[in-house]
Structures are given as C-alpha cells and as structure tokens.
Amino acid sequence: MSAQIPNSDLPRILIIGAGFGGLKLARKLSNKAFQIVLIDRNNYHQFQPLFYQVATAGLAPSAISFPIRKLFHKAKNVHFRVAEALKVDTKAKTLSTDIGDIRYDKLVIATGADTNYYGNEEIKQHSFPMKSTSESLQLRNRILECMELALTEKIEADRSAFMNVAIVGAGPTGVELAGAISEMRTYILPKDYPELDFSEMNIYLLEAGDRILGTMSESASKASHSFLKKMGVQIITNARVTGYKGTSIEMSDLESINTKTLIWSAGVAGNVVAGFDPENILRSRMRIDSHCQVIDQADIYAIGDIAAIEGADHPHGHPQVAQVAMQQADLLAKNFIMTSQGKRAKKFTYQDLGSMATIGRSKAVADLPFLKFSGFFAWIFWLFVHLMNILGVKNKLFIFIEWLWYYLSFDQSLRLVIKQKKSQPED
C-alpha cells in the first residue's frame, strides 16, 4: 500500500523526524524547488531542553510543544504526515511506514535518539525516562502520586522511599532535574503536604563518571556541584547502578538506596531505522561523511543525534546536542540547493556555540567559546537563550509569564495529575 501524497514534478526529499534537525531542514527548504515530505510520530515539535520543567510542574506540556502543521501553512511544497518509519528499501528508494510506503529521491534520517538503558531490562521496566513530552508528564504524575502515597504510609522508611527521588546520569538533564526537584522540596511541597516531614525526602544524583556535567568545563562542574550541594542534593560520583526492581537501587561497591522514583538520564541511543547494513551503523548512530551522506549510500543522509561523522575532529561523532543538528540541517539545505544548481556541496564544520545548564533560581553555569561563568548572569543568559529559541510568540509569552510568576511567587501551579483513561473508544 502506498501512502497518499500528491504527485509532483519536483524531486522528493523525504525527512524522517521533526526534531531540531528535521524541522529546520524542512523550513529551510520551504518554497524551494523540491517536494518535501516530512514525517514524525507526533503532530508536534517538542522543545527538549525544557522537558525537565514539564516534569517538575513548572511548564505546561503545550508551552513546549508546537503543532508542526502550523509552521507550514505557507509552504506549499511541504507535506507533513503523522507516521512511524518502519523500514527503508534502499534499492527501491522507498520507506515503509504505518500509513503506507513513501517513495523518495533523497532521504534524510533525522530520527534523533532515545533513552539508552545499556541492555538492562529491569531498569528499563521500573525507571522513568525523560525523552518526550509525554514521558515528562508521566514523571510529573509520578512525583505527585508518590507524595499522595507517602501520606498513606505509617512506617517512616517506607514513607521516605515514596518521597525520595534518584536521578541516574548527571548530564545537563540530570543536573537541571535535580535542581528543580530540590526547589520543589524547599518551596512548594511543604505547603502542599503540611502533614509530611520533608527532612525525610532525599534527592540523589548518581553519576558513573568522576564529575557531574562531564561534557562541560571543570569550572562548570565545580560550580554546579557546589550549587546542588547547598540545595541539599546528595551527589554520588563513580556510582555504577547495577539493578533496580522498583524500590531499591543496587550499585557496585556502594550501599543501596531506597526510592520509588528512579529517573534514568544516563545515556542515549540513536533511533535507528531498519533496512541498513550493519556497516552503516556504529554504536547506534548512522556513519556519515562530512557532507552528512550515509557512507556508501547515495541519496541517503543523516543529521543530528542519529548521525556521526567519520574521521572528523570528533572521533566518536559530534556531541548529541541541538546545535549540531541545526547546523547540519542548515548545511544540508544549502547543499541540496547548490547541487541542484550544479554547484559543489560544502563540508560540515561544527561551530561550538557553548553549553549551559541551570540549577535553580539565579543559579546556572555557562561555557561559551571565550568565556566561562556561573551564577546570576549565567542564569539570566540561560533564560534569554531558551526563551528566544522556543517556537511561537505565544509560547514565548506563556513561558515568560510562568517563569516570572514562579520567580515572584515561589509557586509553580501545574501540580496536576492528569491521566488519560486506559479505556478509549474503539475505532
């Protein structure tokens, strides 16, 4: 069965995934001489850097989600479909999806990455990931439900297990989450649950490496470490989590930790699409050349978290961050236009614009190319950069009001456990 997509005389570029890379590419190619087919499993673009604020009741899911169709109202050559990529047939040049087969002239894989449990099924089953809006919502529900359950628990140790939160992986996501949950413990939860004693609640940040924010500078590590310690977060480095059945975190050479909420932000694995030879893939990323073309696969490209450039200055591929995806999308759009005009394609060079993490109110760390700083100004800078990068004027406005409100009132007001019923009507 073939999917219903209008015919066109233009060469068709099929883009899988509307994350930072795929979406930017489609927008850059809007109203150019290509037919663009963009698919994603959701009908909205998700602003990943703020997932942690949804999880901690700071922002509504809708504030960081943007309907994809709205972006292409004026782009007549772009056709968006909600679809799940199943398998590429590189010879027939078609992608099979759950809404039928889609033919392509050029294919761009921008499927991003998902949580990596490194094969531990037990942890996968019992822990909470945070790689989508809906996973962030689930985590919000979980944290609040555990407080309700703590209220029903007579025995202190069991109550404490409901209140405790452990985060595995101290990259930016883990650090930002730990900070936000610590602020909830200080400012909000004691007001909501006057019957609970929040000295019984522990927040653990467990990191396998020897410092937190391992991809950032030493000074950023130190500053964030000291911020988090002051906020009462228990940081354990060189912690190797070996097992978790829902109550107790087992670690090698360390005492186990009791918690009903384990958040897993310890690694990512590329969302590989089926249909490629094993040699096209290395450590769950597509091997691409410096033009973002998949090695030995003419007309197939990969960008962002799913891709790793071979033999570049970054031997294991560029860092899996939004900046790389967006810069590769930019380059690829230009190259598609240039090669269609008979010009030569350019090579990708990554321009590192720096990285940041926020720990709490007035507390952030920033590594810019020529400047590393932390504290209040880093925090203001963080707020500004994130606000500017979110899609949509109304989303910007809503997030700004939420942040201002929280700053002034010390109260996030999205502490809602909204669950969709399991029993939905049948088609």
Next chain:
Amino acid sequence: MSAQIPNSDLPRILIIGAGFGGLKLARKLSNKAFQIVLIDRNNYHQFQPLFYQVATAGLAPSAISFPIRKLFHKAKNVHFRVAEALKVDTKAKTLSTDIGDIRYDKLVIATGADTNYYGNEEIKQHSFPMKSTSESLQLRNRILECMELALTEKIEADRSAFMNVAIVGAGPTGVELAGAISEMRTYILPKDYPELDFSEMNIYLLEAGDRILGTMSESASKASHSFLKKMGVQIITNARVTGYKGTSIEMSDLESINTKTLIWSAGVAGNVVAGFDPENILRSRMRIDSHCQVIDQADIYAIGDIAAIEGADHPHGHPQVAQVAMQQADLLAKNFIMTSQGKRAKKFTYQDLGSMATIGRSKAVADLPFLKFSGFFAWIFWLFVHLMNILGVKNKLFIFIEWLWYYLSFDQSLRLVIKQKKSQPED
C-alpha cells in the same frame, strides 16, 4: 485498614468530591471549628463549563484545572486526599475508600454526575463523552487524529466519515461544541490540511427533543439555532439515536449518518456511592430534604448534581448546574456552623441567576432573570462571567490571553495530540 488522617477533637465532616459544590463547602468551612476531610479521585478541581474549549484545542487542560492542595495552604483544619469512595457504612459512620476507611461525624456527598448512556453499551463503547479534563483531551486527540487518517483515505465516502463529527444532545455542552468545531472547520483546519476538502466535512447536532437548548428560553433556542445554521451545522431535532458501532449512527425513522467521531452529551447520571438503601435514591440522584440531608439518614447530606430535593418547586429536582451546587454548599456551610452553635438550620431556596451558552465569536445567548438577549453583548457577558469564575489569577490571565489571541489571529494553537504511553513503569 484505616486511612492515615490526623486525629482531632473537632467533629469531622467528610466531603466526597471537589467539584463546584464540595470545593465551595470545604472553602467555606476552612478554619472553622470542624475537621474537614475532602476527597476526590483527582488532585485538581475541573472547571467543567470550559471542557468544550479543551476538546476543540482552544485552551490547555492546565488552564481549566486547579490543584486542590494549593487552595488549602492556609486552612489547617482541611485534609485533602486523592481517593476513590467505595462504600458508605451508615451504621459504623465510615466510608471505605481505596486508601482505607475514613470515619466521619457528618458525611457530605458531592460526587456530581457522569455521562448517561441510558444502558446502551454499544454507544458507550464507541462514543466520546466529555465529563472530565482527560475525556476532553481524548476528544481533542480524536478529532485531530481523524483528520490525519482522512489524509490517508482514497475513497471520498470513507474520508468524509473520518472528517464528520456528530454530537448527540443539544444542551449547552452540545451547542457550544458544535459551534466551536464549526469554527475550527472554517478558520483552522483548512490551513492545517490544505490537501483536504472541507466541504466534505459535516457537523451534525442531534437532539431527541424538539428544540436545541431545551432548558433555556424559546428565544435562546431560536437564536442559537439560527447562529448554528449560518455556521453550517446540520441540526436534527426529534432524533432518537438507537445504535452506533463506530462508523454509522442508527436512528429511528431517519437515515443513518456516517462518522468516526460521535460525541455523546445527551444526559447525565449521578455518581451514586454504594451503601445506601434503594429508597434513598431516585433516578440516580440522592433524595434529600430541604436542608440537603439525605432522607431518613441523619448526618448524611448530598449537594449538587447528585442530589434532588423532594417535593420542592422543582418536582424532578433542581437543574444539574453549577449554580445549584454552589448555593447548596453555601447553605450547608452556614447550617453546619449555625447548628453547632445551637441555632436552627435554614431551608434551601434556589435563586436562578440565569443561564448562557456561547456559539462562536460574537455569538452567544443569555437568559437572565429579567432579560433575555443574544449576539455580541451576550458573548462579552459570557466571556466575563466565565473568566471571573475560573479559579486562580494566573489561569484567568492565561485564558484571557488565549481568547484574545484567538480573537485576533483566528488561530487556536493547541492542536497537539499528546498521548501518554500505555506502558508505564510498575510500582
């Protein structure tokens, strides 16, 4: 097992349900000489009159939901629990719930009403109700998913079935939904889905009675009928829906209608709590006297949609609207305080403040006690009343911005299909 609730020397009033009635009662009794235990199955209060705007992508669920605990930060005598009422033991004066038994001195049943399918299991299974935030979200997801599915459909009749929407029941909810969906069809969907032909999309409003808004005045019926007709809604009165298996609505004496989305807003049934004798209940409502006490049950009261006063000026009970619930809550709070001071309780008299329904931009109908009007001023009045009644300053602000934005841009931007994954981690 008994639920963990602090002991108190004060008499305990247990309130089931934090809707308009239960919540108002608990707030009126805050910091009075009672111990209040308030339970609800959700941790948030839902503003029912705006469910239809969540369903039609006009408002975020969080804008019309308010965390209950936040309302009682300063009320030391109020204990809130997320719990499901299971059964009352009127002799032992305890309520069993899913978090354990709760003892009471006085019990107030404010459980409201849910969708009534009048025993038709087939319709229950295949149609969409709209009596909670999460059901409204499901409906939003459904409408958008059906448009995506229509894109994949070659055959016109099948495509049309995906695009069509039928609403059964033309009370305020049905009328407001029909109007809002019609506006989506006019202003938004054609921009989002340029590949679909929206002349293929039909909106049906089916009503068993002989006029829409049957509980309002004749002039409100006529005005709303003419508004909806101009907006292209197909109104069918005297329509008795007999069956629906997911595709075709069967009606007695009328041709069947093809649609994949059937919204059921044709009636409500009280959420009866188990443990009462059959004579305590009439047509799924608790029989109460003019002091809101359940007939022949000392210390048990019922207010709002679940209750019907015997032998009052309204032979079948007062209308099941927020006003009645709130006025009864007011009276009950006063009576509890007065009787505890040895004074006599007062009887309930309903003061009808009127009713309203909005059909679309600049189009509403209002029946006030001394004035019936429709059109632009009724619409402004509707906006004002709803904005004033929503809980929380920030919610008011957000809703005001959303409405203003939509009014100016003709674009609701919450067209997100956010689903929670079925596979959640286990406890």
